[in-house]
Amino acid sequence: MKATIVTIGDEILIGQIVDTNSGFIAKALDKIGVAVHEMISISDDKQHILDTFAKLQNQVDLVIITGGLGPTKDDITKHTFCEYFEDTLVVDATVLAHVTEIIEGFYKRPITQLNKDQALVPSKCIILHNKMGTAPGMWMKKAQTVFISLPGVPYEMKYLVDYEIIPKVVCEYERPYIIHKTILTYGEGESKIAERIEDWENNLPTFIKLAYLPNPGRVRLRLTARGTDKELLEKSIADNVTSLTQIIGDIIVGFDEDDTIEVVLGRLLTQQKKTIATAESCTGGKIAQMLSAVPGASNYFKGSVVSYATETKIKVLGIPEELIQKHSVVSAEVAKAMAISIQKLMQTDYAIATTGNAGPTKGDADAEVGTVFIALATADEVVVHEFNFGQPREKVIDRTVNKSMELLQKEILKFV
Template sequence: MKAAIITIGDEILIGQIVDTNSSYIAKALDKIGIATQEMLSISDDKQHILSTLKYVQNKFDVVLVTGGLGPTKDDITKKTFCDYFEDHLVENVEVLAHVKDLIESFYKRPITQLNKDQALVPSKCKVLFNKMGTAPGMLMEHEETIFVSLPGVPYEMKYLIDNEVIPYLVQKFERPYIVHKTILTYGRGESLVAEQIEEWENQLPQFIKLAYLPSPGRVRLRLTARGKNEELLKQTIEDQIQLLIPLIGDIIVGYDEEETIEVVVGRKLKEKMVTLATAESCTGGKIAEMLTSVAGASTYFKGGLIPYETEMKTKLLHVKKETIDAFTVVSAEVAKEMALNSKTIFNSDYAIATTGNAGPTKGDSVAEIGTVYIALATPKEVLVEEFNFGQPREKVIDRAVTKALEMVYKEILKN
């Protein structure tokens, strides 16, 4: 089965907002064996919408449209749907009652005509009841294609996908199984990984595809198998992973899409019943941000300091002025003191510290742009490593954050 996803909104096309809806929908479809083959973003223009609907008609089994269902004049999806499907709008009693209750009970104000108009839907559509907002979803079957129109508000769209759209598609269609397994590796570049596993990759069964998904400091290897026997697909992928482990097992840290380095580090800290603190200069709090993005991080993350300015390293983190004067602020010696003092301040088992020149200028240091020192204070010693992550600035910061968490992970595994 083939699907297309269409997002409607000028705000997407001008870069005012990022389209996260398409990603969520594609993942949901993939889990039930429906492959997304096209994603389109189009403007709030009637003729453009009509021409796009014509383009996807009968080319795809399912077309999912998000956006343009609000109460204002620039939201034209419903009326355009009526024009395309030669239909007219009718008032849905259930939706109207829901909208009235939501406006009067939750927002504590009288319902307006614009609010009432949210209950207008094409007469031929299947209404997808939206408990999370006022705009209902709409499902239309036309010739060889099912069209689904959903609100663009992410949490409303997600509710309808999970509770209305996916159950409907599962019941209506027989679908092949699509099984994914993602292998998360850290500390080695894409080309080096590819060289190490080339022979293994060449011998993969034809129904399994391998994709390389690189980002600064890490490479995800995604195995995808398609077929009618789900258990066979899962077992074959597992067998292939067992053949892969002897080749790159030293850099594998996880096996699922959600198994990011911060999730893996957090789990290991929790298992070992140890704690971590941070002291970040050039990374500006991103390490702490990643750690605290994981639910339950308070059980192992004590806290962090961001002494970004040189003077703050002395005032807040108690790095000796003599150390900074002797070695400059971007140095192994300063990174070491930052980690040790953070460990003391937060009374943690481990502490990670970063100091560097992310660029585009050198600031208070003579070190080359791209230079980063990362120090890890452990219960027994302090480890310090020097890196040069090049440019641009964003790359330096991202790679420093990834490398810092990788250092924590590897050190915890030793103990």
């Protein structure tokens, strides 16, 4: 079963907003065995919408459209729906009552004609009740294709997908099983991993596909199995993950989308009842942001000092000015001093400190652009690592964050 997702709105095409709706819808469809064939963003133009509908007709089973269902004149999706399906708009009493309750009951203001027009729907459509807003979803079928129109407001769209569309698709269509398993790795690049697992990859069953999803410092390996025998798919995925772990277990840090490195670290720190703090310069608090984003992080993450300026390193962290003058602000000595200082300040078991020259200019540092020092303090010692992550600036920062997480995880795993 195939689907196409269509987002309507000039604001997307001019870069004013980022389309997050398509990703949410795609994940929801994937979980029930519906393969997304393509994602399209089109303008608020009636002919463009009609041409897109005609192009997709009978090419896919589902077309899910978001956007263009508001009360203003520029929201034309309903009228275009009517034209494509040779239908007319009628007032739906249930939708009108719902809109009236929201406007007069919740917002405590008189309902306008624009509000009432939200209850106008094509006479042939199946209405998808929008509990979170005034614009209903619409389900219409022509020949072999179902067209579903949803509001573009994300929380309204999400409600309709979760509580109206997915249950209806599950009930009405037979679908294959699609099972994913994501393996999160740290410390080696895509090409290096590919070399190590080449024989394993070549021996995967034909119904299992492997995808490499690289980011700076980490690579996700996603296994996808498709078929009608769920038990066979699950067993095969599990067996192949086991054999993969035997090959690259040294760089695997977690599994599935939720097992990010920060989640893994949080789990390890909680299990060992250890704490951590960070002193960040070139990373600007990104390590602290990642660590603190995990629910329950207050149990192990005690805080951070973003000592971006040299003055802050001296006044807040207490780094001796003469140390900085002697070795430069980007140096192993300063990184070590930062780690020791934040560890003492926060009284933690571990501390990470970063100082580097992310560019594009050298600033206060003597080191070449791309040079980074990461210090990791434990109860027994402080180890400093030097890297050159090149350019551009964003790459240097991201790789520093990821490498810091990797170094911390390797240290913690010594005691597992």
